[in-house]
Amino acid sequence: MRHQLPASLAFPFLAAACLVASTALGQAPSPFDPDYTAPRTPDGQPDLQGVWSNAILTPLQRPPEFADKAFLTEEEALAYEARRNEETFRGTRDVDAVTDVAYAYNDFWWDWGSKIAPTRRTSLIIDPPDGRLPALTPEGQKRRDAREEHRRLHPADGPEDRLLRERCIVWSGNGDQGAGPPMLPSAYNNNFHLVQTADHVLIIKEMVHETRVVPLDGRPYLPDDVRQWLGNSRGHWEGDTLVVETQNFTDKTYFQGTSEHMQLTERFTRVADDILLYEFTVRDPVALTRPFTAQIPTVKLDGLIYEFACHEANRGMVGLLGGARAEERAAREAANE
Amino acid sequence: MASSRPRRYAGLQASKETDPMRNRLRHSLIAPMALIAGGFLAPAFSQAPNAQFPRTATGEPRLDGIWQALTEANSDIRPHAAGPAPLPELGTFSAIRPGLGIVEGNDIPYQPWAAEKQKENFANRLELDPEGKCFLPGVPRATYLPYPFQILQTPQFVMIAYQFANAVRTIHMEDPGPSPGDSWMGWSVGRWEGDTLVVDVSAFNGQSWFDRAGNFHSDALHVVERYTPMGPNHLLYEATIEDPNVFTRPWNISLPLYRRVEENVELMEFKCVEFVEEKLYRHLRKQPE
Numbered sequence: 001m002r003h004q005l006p007a008s009l010a011f012p013f014l015a016a017a018c019l020v021a022s023t024a025l026g027q028a029p030s031p032f033d034p035d036y037t038a039p040r041t042p043d044g045q046p047d048l049q050g051v052w053s054n055a056i057l058t059p060l061q062r063p064p065e066f067a068d069k070a071f072l073t074e075e076e077a078l079a080y081e082a083r084r085n086e087e088t089f090r091g092t093r094d095v096d097a098v099t100d101v102a103y104a105y106n107d108f109w110w111d112w113g114s115k116i117a118p119t120r121r122t123s124l125i126i127d128p129p130d131g132r133l134p135a136l137t138p139e140g141q142k143r144r145d146a147r148e149e150h151r152r153l154h155p156a157d158g159p160e161d162r163l164l165r166e167r168c169i170v171w172s173g174n175g176d177q178g179a180g181p182p183m184l185p186s187a188y189n190n191n192f193h194l195v196q197t198a199d200h201v202l203i204i205k206e207m208v209h210e211t212r213v214v215p216l217d218g219r220p221y222l223p224d225d226v227r228q229w230l231g232n233s234r235g236h237w238e239g240d241t242l243v244v245e246t247q248n249f250t251d252k253t254y255f256q257g258t259s260e261h262m263q264l265t266e267r268f269t270r271v272a273d274d275i276l277l278y279e280f281t282v283r284d285p286v287a288l289t290r291p292f293t294a295q296i297p298t299v300k301l302d303g304l305i306y307e308f309a310c311h312e313a314n315r316g317m318v319g320l321l322g323g324a325r326a327e328e329r330a331a332r333e334a335a336n337e
Numbered sequence: 338m339a340s341s342r343p344r345r346y347a348g349l350q351a352s353k354e355t356d357p358m359r360n361r362l363r364h365s366l367i368a369p370m371a372l373i374a375g376g377f378l379a380p381a382f383s384q385a386p387n388a389q390f391p392r393t394a395t396g397e398p399r400l401d402g403i404w405q406a407l408t409e410a411n412s413d414i415r416p417h418a419a420g421p422a423p424l425p426e427l428g429t430f431s432a433i434r435p436g437l438g439i440v441e442g443n444d445i446p447y448q449p450w451a452a453e454k455q456k457e458n459f460a461n462r463l464e465l466d467p468e469g470k471c472f473l474p475g476v477p478r479a480t481y482l483p484y485p486f487q488i489l490q491t492p493q494f495v496m497i498a499y500q501f502a503n504a505v506r507t508i509h510m511e512d513p514g515p516s517p518g519d520s521w522m523g524w525s526v527g528r529w530e531g532d533t534l535v536v537d538v539s540a541f542n543g544q545s546w547f548d549r550a551g552n553f554h555s556d557a558l559h560v561v562e563r564y565t566p567m568g569p570n571h572l573l574y575e576a577t578i579e580d581p582n583v584f585t586r587p588w589n590i591s592l593p594l595y596r597r598v599e600e601n602v603e604l605m606e607f608k609c610v611e612f613v614e615e616k617l618y619r620h621l622r623k624q625p626e
Binding site for chain 1 (some may be wrong): 393394401467470471472473487489490491492493494496498503504505507513517518520521522544601603604605606608610611614618621622623
């Protein structure tokens with residue numbers, strides 16, 4: 001009895017214990033005002049409209065250097081930003097001409113952002129708690145291995161062998177991580193334009209002018225055997241959050257190892273006049289051992305999205321395939337000598 | 338001989354008027370005219386054409402919806418007879434479908450060199466037509482391609498998402514300033530004149546065509562479009578085409594647009610790049626050893 005605390009005292013103790021625990025884990029207080037209410041459209045919906053940038057220095061996965069750390073302190077955040085900005089924005093114009101041309105892009109092009117998320121999280125992935133992508137299932141691994149083997153044997157036999165972004169079909173994230181939706185930042189043009197009407201939402205991602213018209217009327221999905229590059233999206237409101245669910249992806253698209261069974265949930269919440277919190281959860285029971293969720297606070301831009309015409313002058317594809325053929329000719333000629 | 342008479346659509350006459358006062362007058366006259374001349378006007382439009390059209394809170398026509406042209410103009414915007422496909426293997430796939438065209442007065446006032454150029458374009462259409470290469474379709478062609486498009490209307494923007502090539506267009510209802518550069522779909526600035534959405538489109542890159550017949554323009558193209566309700570499920574689409582580099586005078590097109598009314602109709606994906614890679618890159622493929 002002596003050691004038992006009265007109930008009225010237990011709750012504050014528990015709360016204090018939680019506070020200590022979260023501080024020990026480096027939990028930063030939310031930078032967003034919990035009392036913020038988004039402005040309303042003429043239809044009475046929360047107004048999420050505008051051009052938003054998801055350029056951000058926070059990496060998708062938590063870097064090994066922050067293995068046990070979900071959040072940075074303010075000082076650590078400043079140091080990290082300074083280092084990343086130094087690394088990322090080093091121009092290439094001060095090198096010899098060959099290197100300059102080989103790099104092609106310099107900091108005129110790059111748009112990686114210059115700040116990490118205001119939450120000071122060490123990764124965009126907020127679940128699993130380690131901030132890392134979940135493991136692939138054996139089936140998911142088999143598919144990834146097959147893709148890699150194909151690329152090794154047929155790097156540029158034809159356009160189908162190249163990345164979807166090089167073909168101007170859908171944009172992929174950095175490296176060979178596959179294509180969205182969801183919308184991840186990349187090297188440049190990290191912007192999307194969201195337009196709302198009473199019954200639809202239009203989301204235009206600048207890269208490859210990926211355009212989704214999302215009905216909000218609760219209609220069923222397209223039949224299961226109708227597949228689309230950008231999937232088939234349906235939206236609804238949960239309180240002030242716009243939720244967009246997407247499925248019916250093709251088996252030619254993959255995002256961080258997913259398959260055509262990917263089910264995507266995107267959540268858009270305006271948490272400040274200039275911040276639209278974009279969260280997405282990826283589920284794929286065939287390819288992923290568990291779902292994962294990422295969070296990107298996107299920033300309002302005072303600007304417009306201009307036309308992105310990629311396929312219309314895809315000289316990169318001509319150069320890639322033409323270069324591969326030239327290398328094969330040179331190899332044949334060398335063998336004949 | 339080409340007629341210079343404006344085209345007529347059941348109950349509503351295509352008009353070159355740009356004066357908003359006259360435009361309003363035109364609409365106010367429709368209903369009494371319909372009552373008097375009932376037999377002359379088709380039954381579908383024998384009532385005030387805009388009365389049943391959805392409206393925004395501020396009273397403008399609410400153009401939201403999925404629309405589509407029902408015309409053979411993509412084969413040739415001028416009156417034309419049927420014709421074969423550009424490749425015999427295609428049979429009736431891609432054959433020229435006969436149509437009355439959409440050009441007011443029927444003739445396109447080409448400069449002499451440009452009339453010759455159009456004939457060359459037609460002869461080489463299989464290779465040259467940007468539609469066949471899945472390029473962004475430009476304006477006005479995007480409107481009468483045989484694919485639907487969806488309008489999303491807000492006070493600030495009227496957005497048009499076209500099924501073909503996943504093309505999308507922003508019509509600025511607030512002055513965006515001058516275009517920062519030329520583009521396929523142009524730089525669109527809109528305003529309301531009565532019940533008509535008038536869109537001024539400029540800053541084209543000059544690479545799109547009007548149709549599969551090789552009718553073309555330069556980067557000096559200037560298009561003024563007019564979208565006018567003509568009943569709950571119809572719009573009248575009119576456009577004035579100007580290009581002093583190619584034509585001797587401005588000319589007009591007009592056609593009705595039809596609302597897609599099927600249950601749960603949606604803009605499905607037609608990302609056609611993968612369908613044209615063989616056509617465009619065949620010569621760069623690895624050949625068998």
